Amino acid sequence: MTQKVLVLPGDGIGVEIVAEAVKVIGVLNKEFGLSIELEEGLVGGSAYDAKGHPLPEETLVQAKAADSILLGAVGGYQWEKLDIAVRPEKGLLGLRSNLSLFSNLRPAILYPQLADASTLKADVVSGLDLMIVRELTGGIYFGQPRGVRTLDNGERQGYNTYIYSESEIERIGRSAFDIAMKRDKRVCSVDKANVLECTELWREVMTTLAAEYPEVELSHMYVDNAAMQLVRAPKQFDVMVTGNMFGDILSDCAAMLTGSIGMLPSASLDANGKGMYEPIHGSAPDIAGKGVANPLATILSVAMMLRYSFNLAEPADKIESAVNSVLDQGLRTADIHSQGMQEVGTAQMGDAVVAALQAQAS
Numbered sequence: 001m002t003q004k005v006l007v008l009p010g011d012g013i014g015v016e017i018v019a020e021a022v023k024v025i026g027v028l029n030k031e032f033g034l035s036i037e038l039e040e041g042l043v044g045g046s047a048y049d050a051k052g053h054p055l056p057e058e059t060l061v062q063a064k065a066a067d068s069i070l071l072g073a074v075g076g077y078q079w080e081k082l083d084i085a086v087r088p089e090k091g092l093l094g095l096r097s098n099l100s101l102f103s104n105l106r107p108a109i110l111y112p113q114l115a116d117a118s119t120l121k122a123d124v125v126s127g128l129d130l131m132i133v134r135e136l137t138g139g140i141y142f143g144q145p146r147g148v149r150t151l152d153n154g155e156r157q158g159y160n161t162y163i164y165s166e167s168e169i170e171r172i173g174r175s176a177f178d179i180a181m182k183r184d185k186r187v188c189s190v191d192k193a194n195v196l197e198c199t200e201l202w203r204e205v206m207t208t209l210a211a212e213y214p215e216v217e218l219s220h221m222y223v224d225n226a227a228m229q230l231v232r233a234p235k236q237f238d239v240m241v242t243g244n245m246f247g248d249i250l251s252d253c254a255a256m257l258t259g260s261i262g263m264l265p266s267a268s269l270d271a272n273g274k275g276m277y278e279p280i281h282g283s284a285p286d287i288a289g290k291g292v293a294n295p296l297a298t299i300l301s302v303a304m305m306l307r308y309s310f311n312l313a314e315p316a317d318k319i320e321s322a323v324n325s326v327l328d329q330g331l332r333t334a335d336i337h338s339q340g341m342q343e344v345g346t347a348q349m350g351d352a353v354v355a356a357l358q359a360q361a362s
């Protein structure tokens with residue numbers, strides 16, 4: 001069966017890291033009998049420059065027709081002054097909402113080889129393996145009404161709406177419980193139920209849903225405490241489930257526990273398992289074009305795509321073990337470099353993964 005994948009490099013380092021992931025897909029096709037067909041499209045600032053919009057109609061058509069999407073990153077200094085409606089980030093948000101990619105999986109795994117790269121003590125983070133399940137198409141990111149209005153006294157007032165319906169909470173809850181069933185069977189639901197009615201409802205729906213998953217242990221935590229617990233004792237968590245904005249914040253925090261945001265992939269899934277896969281990190285305009293960015297998060301995003309959208313666990317395992325093998329070899333991009341290791345650039349790192357993958361074919 002042929003799988004059609006839309007490749008959206010986006011902006012900044014997105015272009016460089018996606019090129020390495022594409023090399024890896026080439027090996028999968030050539031050596032492992034997969035049949036992944038690639039098509040490229042425009043999104044973000046580069047799409048704005050070429051077409052006047054961060055999510056051109058053509059891209060949306062391509063995205064809807066594809067079986068899955070591989071995205072690099074969007075954004076850059078040159079687009080920061082644009083109206084918010086056409087900023088690069090709107091390309092990403094538009095893809096998420098137009099494709100109903102409501103379930104965002106953000107694993108935070110510490111590779112033992114990188115224990116020293118974390119700013120936290122090794123014993124706090126070693127063995128860390130947690131999954132953040134972030135609601136991605138609702139909450140305050142998309143709630144209406146929103147805007148900036150001028151009051152009668154001439155003062156301007158900004159406002160956004162934090163809103164979740166029961167069905168939205170329930171479906172993201174199901175994602176989290178289903179994933180927990182394949183892991184350690186513990187879900188921690190993060191809210192601010194002591195202050196926000198919307199998340200009081202969130203807590204109630206999660207509690208009701210838990211009755212359908214008797215094997216899973218559900219706990220609740222306020223978001224401020226969750227942020228604290230993530231840096232105090234992150235290994236207490238298995239699966240965390242939360243809304244769009246809290247998930248945005250907590251997933252950056254969780255990523256840093258692992259030493260580098262350059263290592264972490266993510267999946268954004270719809271109800272049928274179609275997904276958009278991207279590294280958690282951004283477009284890093286400060287290092288764009290220098291060939292020093294870490295391509296491993298994007299390469300690991302390909303592994304997630306195989307696993308979650310195409311049900312191809314075996315080649316996904318192979319990619320992950322190829323990444324382990326290059327880390328074992330001591331190869332490090334600048335973001336994960338430490339003394340005694342060999343510093344390599346983006347393409348060298350990609351080539352090393354390709355070689356490690358090819359070694360598993362023969």
Ligand code: IPM
Nearest residue numbers: 075089090092093248280282
């Ligand atoms: C993320 C990013 C995005 C978000 C931005 C780029 C719109 O921070 O994917 O976490 O806030 O969701």
Ligand code: MG
Nearest residue numbers: 248249251252
């Ligand atoms: Mg973010």
